[in-house]
Amino acid sequence: MFLGQYTISDLKALLAAKTHDVNALSDAFKAFHAEWARKDGAALANWLTDWGAFWNRWQTALSNAKTIIATSNVSPIPASQFLADGAYKSVLRALTRTQGQIQKGDFQDLYSRLSRAGAQVDMTGAPQTSTRDLDLDMYNATNKAAHAIEKVPLVGPLLGSAMQDLGLGRETADRPTEADVSKAKWGVVAIVGGIFGAILLILRIEK
16 A cells, blocks of 8 residues: 555555456356256356346456556556555455445355355465456456356357356357447346246256
8 A cells, every 4th residue: 555545556466366266256157057057047047147247346347447557557656656546446346345244246145155056166376466458358267168058948049148248158269349348238137037947947847
C-alpha cells in the first residue's frame, strides 16, 4: 500500500491470486459437471445461474483492472506508488459483494456448494504474476469441453453454447473477441435452467 491505499503492485498480485482461484473452481466444475447432472441436475442448474452472475461481476472487475494497469504502464510513477484502490476493491467486491458476509452466489459460496456436491477443487499451486491480458487468459483457461452433456440429444449443443458464454464452454478454434469475452448473456443463463430440467427428465426416462 501507499498513502493508505492499494497500488498497481497490490492489484497485480491480487489478480494473479484470485484468477488462479477462479480457474481452479472452473476446472473443478468441468471435471465434475457430468456426474453432478446425473446426481442433481436442479442443483447444478442453480449453481450455473449463480456462476453466471459471478462471471459478469468478475469480468467487469477484470476490465476495470486492465484499464488502470494499462494506464500505469505508460506512467512514470512506479507501480508501488501508482494508486489503484478503486480497481482493487472492485475485484474484492466481485468475489464477495458485502465485506465480511458471504451471500449466495459469492465466490466462497460457489466453492462451498461445488465441494459439498462432491467435486475436488484444487486451490494449490503458485499463482502466476504475469501482466498478460488476464481476462482473456482466464477465458482461454476455462474454455474447455463439456463433452458428456453436449452429447445429450437436442439440448446438448444448446447447453454447450450457453456454458461457453459463461466461461465454462467447450474448446473452439475461433479466438473470442473482446466483446464476446466481456458481455453477460442473462437470457442464456435462464435457458440453462430450463435445459437442465430437460436433461434431468431425459436421464430419469432412460433409467
